[in-house]
Amino acid sequence: MKLLGLTGGIACGKSTVSAMLRERGVTVLDADVLCHALMEPGQPLFEAYVSHWGRSILQADGGLDRHAIGAIVFADVKERTWMNETAHPIIRKAMLEAMEREREKGTPICVLDVPLLYESGWDACCDAVCVVWVRPEVQKARLIARNGWLPEEADARIAAQMPLSEKCMRAKFCIDNNGTPEQTRRQVEEMLCTL
DSSP states (O other), rough: OOEEEEETTTTTTTTHHHHHHHTTTEEEEHHHHHHHHSSSSEEEEEEHHHHHHGGBOOTSSSSSSHHHHHHHHOOOOHHHHHHHHHHHHHHHHHHHHHHHHHHHHTOOOEEEEOOTTTTTGGGGGGGGEEEEEEOOOHHHHHHHHHOOHHHHHHHHHHTTTOOOOHHHHHOEEEEEEEEHHHHHHHHHHHHHHHO
């Protein structure tokens, strides 16, 4: 089974590319989806976060308030480090189990959709990595429009990630998502032909 790592910066269109891959019948394992499942009440990340930050991070329905957690970890590098050191091993275990299930099924290509692929070391197990990128001003504008954040909030989120230029230098494939969906789709098709 070939493993393709898929990453990019926040608001660069990684989810768009992931959806295009799924349309082509490619299996995509999404770390964010796994993470959200692990953050449900009674699950490992939920328990760890509530134990660490207390009940102030809960919504009225008893679920985690991801916006409150984001405000904590993007304002304090120590808290962000704690969260990453806590979450990554738990998510890694779930992802490895999912990969093994795909391997047992005989899946030919499996995409690991991981926002912090390089930062968390997932690139080491991939046959190739694809980075989805946009120009910095496009990234910031999309992030503000999508999340309703102030410019400084968007800047903080972007600054917390590895620079896109560094990710692109390390990747085998770089998908330029500044253009139309059709242009992005053509790049996805070309990548699949060379895997």
